[in-house]
Amino acid sequence: MFGPSGAAYNMCVETSTRKMGGHARPRNVDPGAAMKVPFFQKSLTRRAFVSAASLSATVTILGGSRAVSQAMAQAEAIAELRAKAGSVRLRGPQQPATNIMGYGGTVPGPTVRLRRGQEFTARLINDGAEPTTIHWHGLRVPNAMDGTPYLTQLPVAPVQSFDYRFVAKDAGTFWYHAALAGQLARGLYGPVIVDESEPVDVDHDVLLVLDDWNLDDNGSLRDIGGSAASGQHFLFTANGLRDLAIPARRGERIRLRLINATVNRLLPVSLSNQTAWVVAIDGQPAEPFIARDSQVVIAPGNRIDLFVDIAEDVGDTVPIVIDSGGGQSVQIARFAIEGGASRNGSRGAPKSLPQNPLPSRIDLRNALRVQLALGAAPLPAKPSVERKKISNPKTNNQGTNVSWMPMDQLSSSLGAPLFSVRKDQPVVLTFANPGDQAYVIHVHGHTFRLLDNLDDGWKPFWLDTLLVGPQQTARIAFVADLTGKWAIERRSLSEPSRESLTWFEVS
Ligand SMILES: [Cu+2]
Incomplete structure (x- = not known):
């Protein structure tokens, strides 16, 4: 079994169940994972929001039922995204906490997981002290939903709310974040995953939202005005945690979605000699190719989807390492290789992901x-x-x-x-x-x-x-x-x- 922190990469019960043909492993019904999707609900009345505590039980039960969970995914999903102050222990459980701003007071904020073509409403509720908006980065949404302050909407004042409503046109890996100056750096962001209409041939779907933090000894965020040129004094996190362990088995193919949520740091990410196919860039499918030296370089705001073929044996670990500048490398997460059933042997080159409705030609x-x-x-x-x-x-x-x-x-x-x-x-x-x-x-x-x-x-x-x-x-x-x-x-x-x-x- 995996505790809540071990499940922090595996955020959506219904999708995991679908991919595994209904034979959910224990990790997929773990309450910790369910807590990561506190806002999915069948839309009976659009205004009725369910609290995280009561919904988590519901999601856990649905995790065992393929039919019900698919029906739920197709219903209109409503997310409540509350921008508020929070306190998180980025350095670890015994370390000083950091005061952040986050959706739901956490970082990253809740994962918004949709099916392609699904209509979606997110209600931004501003529980913070300053005006804010949400920009849906990479999602091709109607202009009024784009969240650019003053250009497409007025900033949402404290205590006020705003409904973002759009159809998920494209499948892929996207993200949302506050668009007013300085708010992204304090933690106001979260991932958006739009699932393809057809199942994708992978064993697991793993999401890593990467960030860097300029913290002082007391765990407080330093002023973002400081130079980010050297990563020496920065803390690097994946999904708000240090050195996240991701269970995997030899022979498995893992879809690894990487989001660079930093304000301005280039992130070279390497996967220690595993075969890593680049299958999508900025959410859009690319003709699959193997990343040279098992490394991809992700600029701030960019996303890369990889298919990683695990070739290590039971008991081994596969470090996921970033180059933090000046030749320094930092392990941000790792695959922990377990025993048990696996395919063994290679699957060969992956098929391209299905294309999104983008123009086939540009004159x-x-x-x-x-x-x-x-x-x-x-x-x-x-x-x-x-x-x-x-x-x-x-x-x-x-x-x-x-x-x-x-x-x-x-x-x-x-x-x-x-x-x-x-x-x-x-x-x-x-x-x-x-x-x-x-x-x-x-x-x-x-x-x-x-x-x-x-x-x-x-x-x-x-x-x-x-x-x-x-x-x-x-x-x-x-x-x-x-x-x-x-x-x-x-x-x-x-x-x-x-x-x-x-x-x-x-x-
Ligand atoms: Cu953005």
């Missing part, structure tokens, strides 16, 4: 082309600056001087969009980074292709978040197929407080 000849400079310093305290509207966007590159608005200075006066496009028009954005800082770019509402350097060919995967290194230029392409006002977020890897955004309009 770049008719694309609106806009260039954005990343290296320019953010504006000083003056948020409402008139920005240049591109008059002849097909031919000119005058978008270079972008006014990136600092996230901590957003207000209702967001000025004019950087560019405007008609719905369904292709867009090519060039991000030029002449400076010596790396930036992470996140385009809201749209999943994009990364174009090749020399021509308009593209890499064989989709992204919603992109790292642009120093002195690099990157070009992306997408179809602007969702109307509304969409943010392009920019975050510096070396200066955590420098979050900023610009925006475009699709009409």
